[in-house]
Amino acid sequence: MNVHVAGGIYAERALSIIRERKHLEGPMLPILHAMQHEFGFIPEEVKPVIADELNLSRAEVHGVVTFYHDFRDAPAGRHTLKLCRAEACQSMGADAVANRVRQLLGIDFHQTTLDGAVTLEPAYCLGLCACAPAAMLDDEVYGRVDADCLAEIVAEVRR
Structure with a gap:
């Protein structure tokens, strides 16, 4: 053995x-x-x-x-929030959205909130380029996200 x-x-x-x-x-x-x-x-x-x-x-x-970015070396939170970091999303304001989400969660990419609710991950294309910026929570994709919409999503999953 x-x-x-x-x-x-x-x-x-x-x-x-x-x-x-x-x-x-x-x-x-x-x-x-x-x-x-x-x-x-x-x-x-x-x-x-x-x-x-x-x-x-x-x-x-x-x-x-x-x-490979999708392999983790520690358990993820109960929910995984991926923010698209590809060029189309970048050109439509993804940096500002990412900065706001990091501030809301109190974490950076590849980290999990202290309560174990959310892991924040970068994604390098979610296939929603025409609806940029894009995000994915668990298996559900969201297009044309902004800081307010993601704040609502974050609040919902942290309840």
Whole structure:
């Protein structure tokens, strides 16, 4: 048995996820997506398990996890608010909206409010360029957002 499985709270389930998918061509991304879905983030303790099972270095696994913005290294809040940072949204005032939302939440991008209600993430295109600026709360997208509309959304999810 893998030595990493004995010590960690996530490692045993991670090993099962890996073994279900390691036969796939290019299995690391499907494995990481499955772990993010299962745990809500990629626990540090599973990186050596992935590396061992896929015959990769821990640095390679860490590099993939940190390269992709959607993989988290800590649990997200109950809600995830993504603000589009792409050019179309930038040209329509997304910076001012982002500054106001950060002020309202008291956090920056890649952080979670102290009450665990909201994680704020940048997005690099939500596909609503014609309705810029755009935001996404959990799985619901919003176009033509402004600071007032996002203030209402933030107040609602923090209740």
